[in-house]
Amino acid sequence: MTKHTAAPGPQGRRRQGEPTVPTTTPAALPAPPDAPAPASKRGAAVDERIYRAVVQAVMGRRLPPGTRLGEADFCELYGVSRTTVRKALQRLAHDHIIELRPNRGAVVASPTPAEARDVFAARRALEREIVPLVIANATPAALAALRAALAAEEAARRGGDRALWIRLGGEFHLLLADLAGNAVLRRFLGELVSRCSLIIALYEHPGAPMCADGSHGDLLALIERGQAARATAAIEHHLLEIEGRLRLDTGERKVDLAQALAGC
Structure with a gap:
């Protein structure tokens, strides 16, 4: 009976006794248990933290209507890029918690x-x-x-x-x-x-x-x-x-963003 062997791969035929080289690339291997989370997941986690912090601060009246939310302030407070901050701000705008205004950026929503x-x-x-x-x-x-x-x-x-x-x-x-x-x-x-x-x-x-x-x-x-x-x-x-029970005459005042988000 003729014995059939698999065709050699791109790297050529393996010699007898030579150790087998794994075909799985390192990127496909699972990360060790203590490995740090990928940057994308860390960014997503901070995105959620920013979202929840702003919601809690607004609902707790620590961020009144019209308060400006500067991207640079969030970057400094949370140590993340503007891309991560913008994701959180877009979600807040979608939920009508903030407004994204031309030439002013993000501000706490001020319904008339x-x-x-x-x-x-x-x-x-x-x-x-x-x-x-x-x-x-x-x-x-x-x-x-x-x-x-x-x-x-x-x-x-x-x-x-x-x-x-x-x-x-x-x-x-x-x-x-x-x-x-x-x-x-x-x-x-x-x-x-x-x-x-x-x-x-x-x-x-x-x-x-x-x-x-x-x-x-x-x-x-x-x-x-x-x-x-x-x-x-x-x-x-x-x-x-x-x-x-609503009082719709609240005026704008200056707010310290770090103080308003403390503990959130």
Whole structure:
């Protein structure tokens, strides 16, 4: 029988007794456990840190409307390139936390009173459609999820974490949209809730609690009883009350970016 051998590779035929050369290139080999993360992953991690730091500082009122966010300041604070900083700023702009203005760069968003009213009006219109759908699709699991979300929001309120409180208040409304089962309404409401949360964080009267009047609890009780008309009226009244607590006359002031982001 004739014995067939594989054709030699680009480097020629291996002599008998010569050690085999691995065909895997070093780039394909796994990195040792203690190897530093690639630069791209480190940049992504810092990108996320910058994003979260700015969001927390804005929601905590340490960065007021109109505050300029210089790229060079972030580069110095976080020791990264402008490319990494710009990725974070683009994401913040997408979420309406900041605005990217020609000849001025990035600034904390400053919704005008008219814009704030328009955002809340659009949100009321959407949520008037969402609430009846929630009631129509309500299941014991859905109602349990709403009760859990309400409990988390109340815990944040009692703990005095205002930024978390605002975020969980918005997430309660987003959960309603999830349970309504309309993906288009959910997508639109997601943008409006993000913008409303920013408006509330920037312009609500200092010390004014968000949803501390039990509005979400009252709304949930109406949903559980299947009272669609009353629940729809309740959510509209709730949103009007939030809008009525806003103070839209905040002036611009100089802010130390490093101090505002400290601890974030």
